[in-house]
Amino acid sequence: MIPYATATAGAEALGRPLSWAEATWLRYTSATPDYCLYYLNSVIIMIAYTLAPLPLALLELYGPAKLTSPYKLQPKVRVSRAAFLRCYMDSACRLLVLTCGPLLVVSYPAVKMVGIRMGLPLPAAGEVAAQLVVYFLVEDYLGYWLHRLLHAEWAYDKIHRVHHEFAAPVSFASGYSHWAELLTLGSPAFIGPAIVPCHVTTFWLWFVVRGVQAIDTHSGFKFPFSPTKFIPFYGGAEFHDYHHYVGKQCQSHFAPVFTFCDYIYGTDKGYRYQKASLAKDN
Numbered sequence: 001m002i003p004y005a006t007a008t009a010g011a012e013a014l015g016r017p018l019s020w021a022e023a024t025w026l027r028y029t030s031a032t033p034d035y036c037l038y039y040l041n042s043v044i045i046m047i048a049y050t051l052a053p054l055p056l057a058l059l060e061l062y063g064p065a066k067l068t069s070p071y072k073l074q075p076k077v078r079v080s081r082a083a084f085l086r087c088y089m090d091s092a093c094r095l096l097v098l099t100c101g102p103l104l105v106v107s108y109p110a111v112k113m114v115g116i117r118m119g120l121p122l123p124a125a126g127e128v129a130a131q132l133v134v135y136f137l138v139e140d141y142l143g144y145w146l147h148r149l150l151h152a153e154w155a156y157d158k159i160h161r162v163h164h165e166f167a168a169p170v171s172f173a174s175g176y177s178h179w180a181e182l183l184t185l186g187s188p189a190f191i192g193p194a195i196v197p198c199h200v201t202t203f204w205l206w207f208v209v210r211g212v213q214a215i216d217t218h219s220g221f222k223f224p225f226s227p228t229k230f231i232p233f234y235g236g237a238e239f240h241d242y243h244h245y246v247g248k249q250c251q252s253h254f255a256p257v258f259t260f261c262d263y264i265y266g267t268d269k270g271y272r273y274q275k276a277s278l279a280k281d282n
C-alpha cells in the first residue's frame with residue numbers, strides 16, 4: 001500500500017511533481033493492499049490468454065483456405081472448432097487452477113522479499129524495456145534446458161506428450177500442457193523478476209508479453225509482415241512449428257524464444273539439415 005494518499009503528499013515524497021500516470025496510479029491504488037495488486041496478475045493473465053489468440057484462431061477456423069494457406073506452416077492441417085474449444089477449455093482451467101492459483105499465491109512472499117515495488121515512482125519506459133529483455137533472456141535459457149529435459153523418454157511419455165498432441169500447433173495450444181509442465185516451464189518466468197526486481201506494472205506487462213510471444217510461436221502461421229522479424233535471434237512460429245511437427249523424436253529447437261541456445265548447443269542441426277534438403281530438392 002502506498003504510504004501517502006494525495007498527489008501533494010506523493011510529490012513531496014518524490015521531490016518532484018507526479019506525472020499523469022503516477023497521479024492515476026496513486027488515485028486508484030493508494031488504498032489497495034499489495035497482495036491484491038499482485039494477485040490481479042491472475043485476472044490479467046486469463047484475459048490475455050483468452051483474447052490474444054482469438055484473431056489467429058478465427059483466421060484458422062473461418063479464413064478462406066485460398067487466402068490463408070500460403071501463410072500456414074502446415075497448410076494441409078485444419079484444426080476443427082471442437083478441437084479449438086477443447087484446447088482452450090483444458091488449458092484455461094489448468095492455467096487458472098495452477099499458474100494463476102498456487103504459483104501466484106506461493107510466490108507472493110518471495111516477490112515481496114526480492115523487492116517487487118507496488119508504489120511510486122512508476123518505472124521509466126527504458127527501465128521497463130531493459131527489464132523485459134533480461135526476463136526473456138533468463139526465461140529462454142532456463143526454458144531451453146527444462147524443455148530439453150522434458151524430451152527424455154520418461155518425462156516425454158508422462159508429461160510433455162500432452163503439449164505435443166498438436167503436431168500442427170494453433171494459437172490456443174501455447175498453454176495446452178500437462179499440469180506438471182505448466183508448473184515446470186512457468187517457473188522461469190519468476191526467476192527474471194527475482195534477479196532484477198521491477199515494479200508490479202512491469203510484472204503484469206511481462207506476463208502479458210510472454211503470453212503473447214508464446215501465442216505467436218504457436219500460431220501455425222508465417223506472415224511476411226510480422227514485426228517480430230526485427231527482433232534479433234527471434235525464433236518465432238516456423239522455428240517452433242518444426243519442433244511440434246517432428247514430435248517425440250525431435251532433438252531440435254528447444255528454446256522457447258530465441259534461436260541462439262539451440263545454435264550454441266548444436267540442437268538446430270535437424271532443422272538446418274531439413275531446410276538444406278528441401279532447398280536442394282527445389
Ligand SMILES: [Zn+2]
Pocket residue numbers: 147151160164243
Ligand atoms: Zn517439446
Ligand SMILES: [Zn+2]
Pocket residue numbers: 163169174218240244
Ligand atoms: Zn510448443
